[in-house]
Amino acid sequence: MSKPTVGYAGMTHLGLCSAIGGSSKGFDMVCFDADAALVERLKAGQLPVVEPDLDDMLRDNRARISFTADAADLKACDLVYVAPDVPTDDTGTSDLTGLDKLLELVLANTRPDAVVVVLSQVSPGFTRARQRPGRQLYYQVETLVFGRAVERVTLPERFIVGVAEPGKPLPPAFDTFLKAFGCPILPMRFESAELTKIAINCCLVASVSTANTLAEICENIGADWSEIVPALKLDRRIGQYSYLAPGLGIAGGNLERDLATIVRLGDKHGTDVGVVRAWQHNSRYRRDWVLRTLRSKVLAATPDATLAVLGLAYKENTHSTKNSPSLALLSQIKDAKVQTFDPVVAPKPEWHPRLAGKGSELEACDGADALVIVTPWPQFKALAPTDIAKHLRGKVVIDPYKCLDGAACRAAGLEHLSLGVSA
Template identity: 35%
Template sequence: MKTTIGVVGLSHLGVIWSVGYASLGFDVVAYDRDPVPVDLLNAGNVFIPEPGLEEQFQGARERLTFTKNAEDLASCNYIFFARDVPYDEEGRIDLTEIEILWDNIIPHLSSGVEIIFMGQVPVGYTRKLENRIHQARPDLKFNLIYRVETLTISQAVPDFLHPDRIIVGTKQSGDTLSNGMTSVLIDPFKCPAAMCSYESAELAKSAINIYLATSVTFVNTISDLCEKVGANIQEITAAMKLDKRFSPYGYWRPGLGFAGGHLERDLMSLTKLANENDMKVELLDTIITNSKQRYQWLKAAMDQHIFSKKERPTICLWGLAYKKGTDSLHNSHCLKVFRDYIGKANIRVYDPVAKLPESFNGVEVYNDKFDALKDVDGLIILTEWDEFKTDDPKPFRDNMKDPVLIDGVHMLGTTIQRDNTVKYIGMGVPQHV
């Protein structure tokens, strides 16, 4: 029997999953009740700015069907529910859209369908969902599993094609997958698979991100100590990466606080879960507090090295996006700078991908990063775009009045850090005198 895969939800996750499975040779029917992403994709417009996605889409186009009709999913043997879960600025999730989509698709599920649910939901949601489907369709034969999704923004295509592992939650610990499910979910990816219960898989998703958040908090703390005692965080982390107990692929750079909403969402979810179970988890409180305080490093550096020297300076921001590889400004650090300094400085910005809303006032947008530097009083680097990496101080000397370089993401190399003709301020890096 021909295998047709359904995908529900055409946000970032759903688009990656639809195009990804089509690129593996499967026919894919992708549904969303929102006509905008459906119409864009049917017109050939891949609106997700992921490296390699456009090429993958073009190569698999003939195997992709995008639809606004939930009944089209009736032809699918396997359905991935891949709608990203919305969340607010504080990381609180909103399941409204998720619930509406389930209401739309449950009436059209075919007997024998296997459903793979992906999404950042509270622990216990998948088990309640299974009961809900049973109640709505008592005679429907189906199987529901939870798959932990860990795509990284800007690396989503290779993350999909070459996952480190696949974590699967089933109704009971010890349950096995059908041969058909294995051929779709596991076999194409040639990686280890971890089987567990619904609840273990749901909690594993949050636990992965909280572990990463803990490592960021650790590096931030050591970075602060470096600034107090004259040590260098870059030298320390380089040495630590040589220890076989630590992964060199971990989070080793101090930062300005969490942005983008993903880690914030997991922190909020686990804090809520702990409170509901009468647990006090000091670790989560420490992580949240540390993240909220990180922006103060940037503000102190700007006030001391730029604003104390001139009443209304001209400053340049390199980077609007909350991280490289995305155009999203969700919780981006640039928004905090705008909040505190619009009206106090002439602000120029450059980002290779992200754009400010047209209605945004008080900021001058440039299309060339060095044009934006001309005669400015200070540069602030906020996003780790590869094109910002350099160890050559000359462009800064040539373009800036008195080069003050505040590097919030460690893009500038040691030659610049030690050059007497520029003033380099980096997190956890001693200032050269």
């Protein structure tokens, strides 16, 4: 068949990145959002999300993309994805109210023969419970990664599709669109697809928790975790793409939501989910590594110290601060004065009573008793330890992700502290 016209409803991170990625494969896109002001900004090329290369991809494919606040425009589509971001609360519980409302709007404004696909992450049972007589409703697992969205939407490893009857072929419009990406397509029952996304994230959490736990062992016995990782990457049972870099727990919202979902399902059905609760505990414990280090090295002696904090986003190359380790740190050091810089995220007064945003990394270091690099933005790696030493009043550099070279820091007279390395 000829190329179908594809619609995306919900211009948040997921829907916007997915739609722009689909346009790069030569499909015409109808991008709907009920927020008329947002649509006008999108028409002007002003993206509400930060993703490397996304602006360029939008510019290159702009002729194939139509932004609209009129749901009736979706009637031109053969295939429509319902793709808003799903908010979660502090317990990892999803609020599906907005998704349900948008799904109803899409079903009311699409042709009866149009394929409708739920792309937002949902709990097992969601899609089957919303089937409608005479409509083609499917589920597709989203696998976006903040900071790597362009890569993930243009070069997917596979498509995981939830269907009512796995043995039947997909509708032509849906099949044509998916095959344009040149990757395996895995149809399965709705509940299997919905749980697959959670299963992927559980495996990621297991890797992260293992790395964090063993990295801390390294810190206490004189080993170096970065020397161990290459050996693990060469083990085929683990592999070169494993999540083995130690970090400050899990953040961003998605992984936390999936762990909370498994705990709730386990409690409901009598399954032992103690290991999942252990992952949750490990994540909270590892998140506070910076706080423990800062207290022992600086705050125990000087509670009202001036601190330079680089990075507010929960990780590099994104604007998201959901469960950010940096914000968690700020909430626990109220007596200190904080000078902060992030290349994307502007500081908010409610995050800390003595918080001051600065115009550059070195300006944030001016007169500080310690430097803390919480988010490993690539540009932080270009900082020269000798320049940092000139601006700091103190000598402590807490750098969990090794943005700076430890030997160069020590040569500049700085005490450099990182995850997985003994001090």
